[in-house]
Amino acid sequence: MVSMASMLTQLQTKLAQASQYMAKHGGARYKQLLEQNKQYIQEPPTIEKCQMLANELFYTRLASIPGRYESFWKEVDYIKYLFKNRQEMKLENAGIGVLFGLECLTWFYVGEIVGRGFTLTGYHV
Known part of the structure; x- marks a missing residue:
């Protein structure tokens, strides 16, 4: 059975390796990721813009609830229909x-x- 001390040592080693990798390659990966996804970046990239987008997402999802509610009940009605006509299923x-x-x-x-x-x-x- 593996002792807790050896598991902790292994975890520390893995974390140190990950930290070294991120220090060496993190900046380049970050720049590459931003370049690949620049069409999604809103200008200017400020905290206010992020807050506005978060509000847009929240209220857009809130506004979509009635449509999703209606779709849910259509699905329930279809399932009721299937159970009612299960001989034809x-x-x-x-x-x-x-x-x-x-x-x-x-x-x-x-x-x-x-x-x-x-x-x-x-x-x-």
């Missing part, structure tokens, strides 16, 4: 629905495990 569509449900359930369980710190029982060893 093809096996392929039912299989896709079951697989989608299993995928959602799996992501829920994975999220729960991650939320508990990657433990299956909830207790840390």
Whole structure:
């Protein structure tokens, strides 16, 4: 079993390597990233401009809620229709629905495990 001290030493080594890499290549990578994405940069790049864009994003998303709400209820109505007429449903569509449900359930369980710190029982060893 690996001791905590050796794990801490390994972590410190990895952090030192990452820090050295960023010190050596970080500036060039930063400039390259900005150059590749310059079409997304708003001028002037100030705090006020960033705040204005954050407000635009927030209120645009807020304004999109009624449309998303309507789309949600259309989907619910379609599911109700499918259940009402399930005799006409093809096996392929039912299989896709079951697989989608299993995928959602799996992501829920994975999220729960991650939320508990990657433990299956909830207790840390």
